[in-house]
Amino acid sequence: MKADLIIAHAYVMTMEGKGVGMIENGAVAVKGDTILDVGTTEEILAGYQADRVIEAKGKLVMPGFIDAHIHSGISIYRGMAQDMSHWMQKGLWPFKKNTTQEESLAGSLVTIIEGIKAGTTTFCDYDYGMNRIVQHYAKVGARARVAETVNELPNDIGKNPVGELYPFDRGLGEQRLQDNIRLFEEWHGQENGRITVLFGPQGPDMMSTELLLEVKALAEKYDTRIHMHVAQGDREINQMIKRYGKRSIPYLDELGYLDSRLMAVHLTEATVEEAQLVARRGASMIYCAGSIGIIDGLVPPVMDFLEAGGQAALGSDQAPGNNCNNMFNEMKFAAILNKVKRSDPRVFPAWLSLRLATIESAKAIGLAHEIGSLKKGKKADLLLINLQDPSLSPVYTDPIRNIVPNLVYSAKGSEVETVLVDGKIIMEDRKLLTVDEKEAIRQAQEAAVQISRRSRDDIVAAHSDVYQMMEDGYL
Amino acid sequence: MKADLIIAHAYVMTMEGKGVGMIENGAVAVKGDTILDVGTTEEILAGYQADRVIEAKGKLVMPGFIDAHIHSGISIYRGMAQDMSHWMQKGLWPFKKNTTQEESLAGSLVTIIEGIKAGTTTFCDYDYGMNRIVQHYAKVGARARVAETVNELPNDIGKNPVGELYPFDRGLGEQRLQDNIRLFEEWHGQENGRITVLFGPQGPDMMSTELLLEVKALAEKYDTRIHMHVAQGDREINQMIKRYGKRSIPYLDELGYLDSRLMAVHLTEATVEEAQLVARRGASMIYCAGSIGIIDGLVPPVMDFLEAGGQAALGSDQAPGNNCNNMFNEMKFAAILNKVKRSDPRVFPAWLSLRLATIESAKAIGLAHEIGSLKKGKKADLLLINLQDPSLSPVYTDPIRNIVPNLVYSAKGSEVETVLVDGKIIMEDRKLLTVDEKEAIRQAQEAAVQISRRSRDDIVAAHSDVYQMMEDGYL
Structure with missing residues (x-):
């Protein structure tokens, strides 16, 4: 034959x-x-x-490796927000508010190249402006399972005082959801099926119950999955308690959200019992060992989730505070961080890391019929x-x-x-063979120069721990 | 000029x-x-x-990076002993007893090449047969600070039942010490000063007090340092308690061993107070984040040591259970494992990792007048x-x-x-430019085939967790 x-x-x-x-x-x-x-x-x-x-x-x-969770749109800030507190507000926000979409796209391409060069063939990318990012995947020839970030947060949410309840903007939420629907209709199944589309609500704390339920109904209508941060930090849990008097996972369970359509990302703040509940309900867990270790100093309850029979996968998350999108890094960190968490070298053996970056990841994101082995x-x-x-x-x-x-x-x-x-x-x-690596890096460098210039005042004003290190001559 | x-x-x-x-x-x-x-x-x-x-x-x-602790002589077993219990007895020993010196040397060269390709310019190599290994460093042109492993353990120590006191062989100890002295006399200051020699007692549990004191006197006579494992595992502490009724660090302190001549490797089992004592006495600490994380599932008290004003450095240790000799790996692991140990992303910032792999490492090994900045x-x-x-x-x-x-x-x-x-x-x-990389890899591969054949029965008999994974079809 x-x-x-x-x-x-x-x-x-x-x-x-x-x-x-x-x-x-x-x-x-x-x-x-x-x-x-x-x-x-x-x-x-x-x-x-x-x-x-x-x-x-x-x-x-x-x-090929399957990176089950990546935000390529913020890769342009690689290495700008680690070793610090208030990662989101002081690390990311001063840059983000001063970045054009073109600049974000320039960073996205470099990180996709980084991933491919380290063997990633499928990217579950979850970001704003995905209708543009997805064109990178079409061009470079990688497989992508993409979602638009959907939330009801106003554009100037970075100004919201730490600890106060987020204001919601129903109109903006609806607009973003429409972007996600449009993304689905335009891209799902394109490029010989290499591109598929999910729904991407940003987290249970970042939108109303109504919008969350609307997303769920749409995921069922379009028969696709939901890529969502769940229990991703104490910030989220505090918001949930303030708003609903409930932690994220019990709240989502009551809404009927914890089922096999859900890819629950991080579970950083999930209790052992909550992680077990997510596993029992059949939602998958995306574990980002490097980013959560670096930006939070924590090891999510992935072992408890796996022991409860859950379907987990590894993801590289974001380059501002990981600071790479390289699945070898994730496999290594996943294994060693869990050994140390349980003080046992037999925990999380190498073969398990490899499976969670390939076949188990394919199952977790719903593509095991096509890839992963x-x-x-x-x-x-x-x-x-x-x-x-x-x-x-x-x-x-x-x-x-x-x-x-x-x-x-x-x-x-x-x-x-x-x-x-x-x-x-x-x-x-x-x-x-499909993209000019040097030119992509040149463009990202040019973008960084512009972002740097434009965000200077905001960075100085935010005065993060990293900025302090710079002031003190450590960097 | x-x-x-x-x-x-x-x-x-x-x-x-x-x-x-x-x-x-x-x-x-x-x-x-x-x-x-x-x-x-x-x-x-x-x-x-x-x-x-x-x-x-x-x-x-x-x-260039300074790898403050490496055993290149066991690199030929790269990747053979991790994710398991009884690393030494079940992982290493079945191979080690079936390996010729030529085979060990073939592995050593590959790992030196690995190190150089990842930017290591100085290797603190600590192993048996250093008079041969040191010739690799002379040839490839790297800087090396080497020690012969000195102990009083009989050659068939692997047979010693786990938990029983090691028998000491005074004659063998003296012979190994003579090898270390000869190494010093032949190599210290050779190759334009690129090669320097230390004393290498293997640990306080592996030799008599007499031999330890003899080593100390010689280090003073030759005005050099002592490279020694200290509190490297519960195995060591158990031996010390059984033999002397004391833990390693109080015992060494009473002998006057904890001074600036001592490079104390690991301190895995040191209590916070013991780590602080070592720091106060002026001995340096070599921290091997990757190997101790992988083979023990532990994070030694390096932060406590640093906070007590101690002089620390990073080391890559050994390839059977790290599984690499790459200082980028060590810097990354050191930072993330300590963040997680203290649940604080601000702990062990990137600049600290870099210093512990360069200038602080130079101070810790006593070469800051020549290298490190x-x-x-x-x-x-x-x-x-x-x-x-x-x-x-x-x-x-x-x-x-x-x-x-x-x-x-x-x-x-x-x-x-x-x-x-x-x-x-x-x-x-x-x-x-100084060595044929492909040929070195070819020779190591040939050695591995021979070792594999010769050690087969011993590996099967040892029946380690890794062997079980192989039997069960996981590898």
């Missing part, structure tokens, strides 16, 4: 079964956008011919990783394989050589 | 002063092995001429880092600089382009 491409003589990590599904001398045959077959090199070469055969001896083939009939989203890098050498196979622990604890992301999405090579030998 | 090399138009991070000592349009002039001058590009170009001028616009120049008269050990990588883009400078947080939280190590040690370029545009 004729394939377009065969990758042979590789370590193939299918992510099928309960572990990583390793085939030691494996091969993958691809036709069009689809995985035609996966097996031993012998099986695949006996069953298929292809114009192009990639010899992958000493390389690893695995599914290398399986006949699934989309050809896959990576070639160089195991001859010093960070991954030497390779042991018997009686213990060390590929998985080294991928999680040692690899940096730069070992990813080649990236296929939807059967197309979008990066080869670390060179992006 | 004539220089050999000028690097101009760079962001120069000198690490002088209390922060990172940034010069935004900076330059460095190098002559022979020495930094001739550091200043603004204008100053340097006005004062010096050189045959070679590296134009470093958009790049960062900074001191870019300063007139110090050795020219420095890095050129590409800030145009997506992980470090865009660069902001005013009113807040984001270079430091992005280096610590986002960079992977692969952004390091060029490495100078002792004024010589040993890596340029990511190509090592």
Whole structure:
């Protein structure tokens, strides 16, 4: 049978079964956008011919990573808001209010490039102005599952005194919801199905019950999922108690929100019992180890969620305070932070991190029928990783394989050589084929200069801990 | 005045002063092995001429990283012993007893290459057979501060039942001490002073009081430092209590061991008070965030040590359970693990991680007169880092600089382009000039195949948690 491409003589990590599904001398045959077959090199070469055969001896083939939560629209502020208190108000806000959409888009493209170069093939991007950001994904050829941020907060919410109840603007909320609906109608299923659209309410504290229920009804009508922050910080919990006399999760449960349509992001402030409730109700949990560790100094109850049978995934969140969108970083942090939380080195083994960045992530975001593992009939989203890098050498196979622990604890992301999405090579030998990386970086740099100039006074006025470090000569 | 090399138009991070000592349009002039001058590009170009001028616009120049604790001799087992209990006995030992010195050396070279490619210029290597390992450092051109592992444990100590007191072999201890003395006499000050030698007692639990005191007297006689594990695990504390009725740190204090000659590694099991005592006595603390997080699930009391005024440094430890020797990894883990330990995002800011990997590390290991910062008269050990990588883009400078947080939280190590040690370029545009990287990896791979074959039965017999994962199909 004729394939377009065969990758042979590789370590193939299918992510099928309960572990990583390793085939030691494996091969993958691809036709069009689809995985035609996966097996031993012998099986695949006996069953298929292809114009192009990639010899992958000493390389690893695995599914592309799925970043289940990212805000690429704020990546232009990479590294501006960490090691500080009041991340949102003092870190992000002074920049955000002084940024044009074009500037935000310039940052978004750089972080998408960063992700692809570290093996991310699917991005669950959740931000304002998604109708423009989504065009990046169309162009670079990555898979994206996008949502518009929907809330009822006025545009000058940054001025709201810390601790006071947010004012809601029903009209603005409706407008943003319409943007999300329009995004769905224009983009859902586009680019050969690479682009799909979710609903993106920003959090239970940031909109009225009416709007939340409207979103829920729409998600059902359009048969899609809801990507939402839940219990993301003490700020949120305080708002909920003040407004409704209830914490986020009991409130959402009463509304019937905790079901398999919901991707609940963070759960930072969820109690163990609340995390267990979310798991039992069938909503998925997106765990952002790096960003929550860095901007909050906390480890969300992901282990309790998993132990209650919940479906979890990893996400890289945002570059102002993570400060990267690299799933290797997330896998590493997820494992070590949970070991330390429980004072037990056996907690969160490497294979679990890998699953939560691939097949479990696919389940959590509702795309397991298409991606997350290398399986006949699934989309050809896959990576070639160089195991001859010093960070991954030497390779042991018997009686213990060390590929998985080294991928999680040692690899940096730069070992990813080649990236296929939807059967197309979008990066080869670390060179992006669909976008000019240097030009993207140049544009982001230009944007940063403008933002810097425009936001100077607001940054000085906010006087964050980071600004103080700068004043004191530490940076 | 004539220089050999000028690097101009760079962001120069000198690490002088209390922060990172940034010069935004900076330059460095190098002559022979020495930094001739550091200043603004204008100053340097006005004062010096050189045959070679590296134009470093958009790049960062900074001191090379100092890895204050590494066991390169066990790197050949990279990724074989994590996510498990009984790391030493079940993880390491079955391999170690089946490995030849040549095989260990093959692994050592790969990890030194890994380190250099991630910007490490000085390695405090502490292992058996250092008289051979040290030749790698001589050849590749890195700076090394080495010690032979000295203890009184019999060669078959792995057989000792867990929990029972270690038997001591005075003769073996004396032999190993002689190896350390010979190492000192042959290598201290060699290679233009790039190689220096310390004493390396393995821990207070692994040798008699007599041998410990002999080491101390020798360190004074040779006027060098002592590189030693202290309170590295509950195993050690149990041995100390059983043997002496005292915990490690009070015991060492009574021996007069806690002074500025001592580099105390780990302090994992030190109480807050013990960490404070070590700090007050003037011994330095080497903190290995990654390895202790991964193999023990713990965060040592480094913050308490620092708050007591102690001199600390970061180290990458060992590749079987870290699983890398990359100082970017250590900086990142050090910051995030301590934030989480104290539930405060302001704890362990990025600039502190950077200092503990450069200038503070130089002080902690006793080489601050030569390395750790870019300063007139110090050795020219420095890095050129590409800030145009997506992980470090865009660069902001005013009113807040984001270079430091992005280096610590986002960079992977692969952004390091060029490495100078002792004024010589040993890596340029990511190509090592002094050693054949591919051949080193090939040899390590060959060694791994042999070790794997030879240790198979012992690994099966040890039946570690990792072996069980393999049996269960998770790896």
